[in-house]
Amino acid sequence: MALQDRNRVVVLEDRVENISGAEFPLSFDGKEVPFTLASFKDTFDIKIIRVTPTDIEFDLIGVDASIANALRRILIAEIPTMAIEKVYMVNNTGIVQDEVLAHRLGLIPIKADPDEFQWKRADEQPTDQNTLVFRLDITCARNPEAAADETDNSVKYINGSVYSGQLAWIPQGDQETRFAANPIRPVHDDILVTKMRPGQQIVCEMHCEKGVGKDHAKFSPVSTASYRLLPEIQILEDITGEDAEVFAQCFAPGVIEIVTENGVKKARVANARKDTVSREVLRHKRFEGKVRLTRVRDHFIFSVESTGIVAPEKLVSQALDVLMEKCDIAKAALAQATNGGGGSEMDEE
Amino acid sequence: MESAAETTGTNYIALLDVPEEKIEILPGASSDLTSVTFSIKEEDHTLGNALRWAIMQNPQVDFCGYSIPHPSEAKMNVRIQTTERSNAVDAMNKGLDDLKMVCAMTKAKLAQRLEERDYARTD
Numbered sequence: 001m002a003l004q005d006r007n008r009v010v011v012l013e014d015r016v017e018n019i020s021g022a023e024f025p026l027s028f029d030g031k032e033v034p035f036t037l038a039s040f041k042d043t044f045d046i047k048i049i050r051v052t053p054t055d056i057e058f059d060l061i062g063v064d065a066s067i068a069n070a071l072r073r074i075l076i077a078e079i080p081t082m083a084i085e086k087v088y089m090v091n092n093t094g095i096v097q098d099e100v101l102a103h104r105l106g107l108i109p110i111k112a113d114p115d116e117f118q119w120k121r122a123d124e125q126p127t128d129q130n131t132l133v134f135r136l137d138i139t140c141a142r143n144p145e146a147a148a149d150e151t152d153n154s155v156k157y158i159n160g161s162v163y164s165g166q167l168a169w170i171p172q173g174d175q176e177t178r179f180a181a182n183p184i185r186p187v188h189d190d191i192l193v194t195k196m197r198p199g200q201q202i203v204c205e206m207h208c209e210k211g212v213g214k215d216h217a218k219f220s221p222v223s224t225a226s227y228r229l230l231p232e233i234q235i236l237e238d239i240t241g242e243d244a245e246v247f248a249q250c251f252a253p254g255v256i257e258i259v260t261e262n263g264v265k266k267a268r269v270a271n272a273r274k275d276t277v278s279r280e281v282l283r284h285k286r287f288e289g290k291v292r293l294t295r296v297r298d299h300f301i302f303s304v305e306s307t308g309i310v311a312p313e314k315l316v317s318q319a320l321d322v323l324m325e326k327c328d329i330a331k332a333a334l335a336q337a338t339n340g341g342g343g344s345e346m347d348e349e
Numbered sequence: 350m351e352s353a354a355e356t357t358g359t360n361y362i363a364l365l366d367v368p369e370e371k372i373e374i375l376p377g378a379s380s381d382l383t384s385v386t387f388s389i390k391e392e393d394h395t396l397g398n399a400l401r402w403a404i405m406q407n408p409q410v411d412f413c414g415y416s417i418p419h420p421s422e423a424k425m426n427v428r429i430q431t432t433e434r435s436n437a438v439d440a441m442n443k444g445l446d447d448l449k450m451v452c453a454m455t456k457a458k459l460a461q462r463l464e465e466r467d468y469a470r471t472d
Contacts, residue, residue, distance in 0.1 A: 025408040037450050046458045048468040058462075060455075066398040067451060073395040080361060119363040313463055320456040322361045326396050327449040329362065330389065331442065333371035337387075338438050 009229060011293040013282040021064065021297050048313075056312035059230070060300040068227055068300045074319040075225035077213040080119075081309050082112040082132060084218075085211065090203040096194045101202070104194065105136075106218045108164045109187040109307040110208055116178070120209045128173030132184055132208035135168050140196035159196060165189025167206070187308035221315055223305040229295035231275040237290040239267040247291075250281035273301070367391070375426070378437075384430045385437035392425045393417060400427065403451070404444035409435035413444075 010017040044062035051057075060068055087102035094101070112132060120130035140159045143150075150156045164186040171179070196202070213220030233255070239247045244267035248256040257270035277295070281287055306312040368390045378385040389396070397415040404413040404427075412430040429437035462468075 024405050037447070037454070040451065041454060044454065044458070046455070046462050048459075048462050050469045050471075051463075052471045058459075063451070063455070064399075064402045066402040067455075070395045070399040073393075078361070078395065115360070118360075119365065121365060313459075317456055317459060318361060320452045320459070323396075323399070324449050324452045324456075325362050326392070327445045327452070329364075329367055330372065330392075330396070330400075331445045333367075333389075334387075334438070334441055334445070337370070337372040337374060 007297045008232070008294040009297050011277055011279060011295065013279065023064065023298075051313060054306045054308055054312060056302075056304050056306075056316065058302050058316070060227070060302055062298050063300070064298070065300075068302070070323055071302075071316070071319050072225050072227060074322045075222050075304060075315060076220055078322050079221045079310075079315060079318050080114045080210050080212050081219050081221045081307075082110050082114055082117060082208045082210055083216075084108065084110065084134065084206045085209040086207040088205045088207075090205070092202050092204065093200045094194055094196050094202050095200070101194060101204075105167075105204075105206055106216070108167070108191055108193070109309050110134075110184065111182075111187045111309055112179075112184045112208070113182070114210055114310070117210050126207060128175050130209065131172070132175070133170040133172055134206040134208070135170050135204070136162070136166060136206070137168075137203045138162055138166060138196070139201040140198050142198045157196075157198060161195050162193045162202065163189060164191035164193060166193075170205075221307060221310050223307055225302075225304045227300040227302045229297060230299035230301055231272050231277050232294045232296055233269045233272045233275060234292040234294065235267065235269065235290065236292055239287070239290055240264050243267075243286060246284070247281065247287065250284065250287075251278075252276050381433070382436040382438055383433060385428075387427045387429070387437075387441060389425045389427065391423045393423070394425075397425045397427070399448055400444055403448040404429060404440055406447065407431075407435075407440055407443055410440050413440075 005018070007021065007023075009019055040062070045059075047059040047061065049057040049059065060071075084102075084106045087098075087105055089098050089102075092098055092101060096104070110132065117132075118130045120126065124130070138159050140157055143156055143158050146156050153160045165188075167186055169184045171184075175184070194202070211219040233251075241264065244258050244265045247267045248258055250256075252274050254271055255269070255275045256267050258265050259268050260266070277293060279293065281291055282293070302316075304312050304315060306315055310318070371390050373388045373390075375386040375388050394417070397417070401413050401415045404410055409431050410429060411432060413428065415425055415427045417425050427441070429440050431437055431440050
């Protein structure tokens with residue numbers, strides 16, 4: 001295989017070839033240079049494309065899929081946040097049952113910096129260091145000012161809809177001063193929790209605890225975290241005239257541009273990144289042998305959407321911290337295992 | 350275990366929930382420790398695959414693979430076989446160090462790129 005093709009995944013009409021990388025010492029006739037951190041530093045790069053308060057898109061170039069996947073998995077399942085974990089129902093005469101209502105309350109993202117809180121074990125008492133308290137006390141009534149023939153429920157009833165913004169934070173201990181600059185609240189105030197009708201009442205107290213997404217999805221700090229490989233379109237033979245128009249139509253808008261050279265229309269790749277890799281072009285007989293679709297195996301286009309609790313660029317950085325912490329914990333455990341436990345027995349043998 | 354938290358200064362993993370014997374060397378290891386299977390509790394593909402990659406970059410390692418023997422047991426096995434010039438415990442240590450370094454470099458690069466502000470920012 002040609003050297004430049006080693007990190008290309010080849011997309012064919014009916015299959016995908018060259019999927020797994022073999023970037024390991026001695027895997028290509030012993031010609032490979034072994035992995036060193038210095039060589040990694042030279043080839044690896046990050047390019048940030050777009051950052052918004054909730055989203056980030058960046059390119060991770062020159063790392064193995066296992067690292068990219070570890071990052072993605074940690075973003076989804078192992079970065080802690082605060083979420084409603086316990087709901088103490090005082091009164092619920094609404095149509096939604098206690099357990100369903102508690103579940104819906106749990107899924108509301110709570111804007112609280114998880115770093116400010118400690119982990120709470122099941123047998124521990126709640127304190128102001130590990131628990132946040134919210135209260136919901138709401139009664140639905142008929143609006144006395146509404147016209148008799150009013151049909152709009154939002155006018156006809158008071159509290160006909162319960163929104164997340166109606167959860168009231170009850171500061172405990174020194175929380176009021178600790179979070180004076182950044183009061184604890186739901187990220188969005190307009191999440192519909194339930195609907196009520198006159199005479200119905202919901203009174204409950206909610207306790208938020210620190211947790212991770214692998215325990216329950218409500219703790220996940222991201223809506224989505226995903227990556228895809230950079231698509232690449234190689235035009236092997238000039239595509240001109242009417243064919244160029246058909247060729248451009250095979251791809252998403254903006255992927256192929258048509259340029260005029262010496263009075264002849266010619267197809268050229270403008271932005272392969274926008275390509276969806278639909279493989280439509282491979283269905284046309286007239287392009288057979290003229291085009292090659294590949295993906296760059298070590299170029300990951302990451303897209304992370306935060307729920308709004310933690311800024312997306314901070315999340316990526318935290319994910320790397322988690323992986324480093326995992327390494328530290330494993331290293332300490334390995335030292336323990338080889339010194340005290342099994343390791344010494346092995347030496348005596 | 351607490352020393353681990355001190356080195357990074359973070360608190361993303363509930364250290365109280367880390368099992369006491371997180372790593373165990375499974376029976377059947379060779380006496381010179383060149384062929385060893387480690388059993389790591391409470392870990393999955395997140396660390397498993399990344400660690401396998403890092404260990405395989407070591408030229409002294411002949412073989413490295415990982416498996417999760419059963420999905421309902423929070424356990425991951427890593428098998429390492431090395432040449433006589435090294436041993437599996439050293440290879441594991443080096444793998445963990447290398448993986449950590451890769452993360453540290455990625456984190457530094459990310460911070461650098463964020464500082465450069467060479468991207469579209471919308472608020």
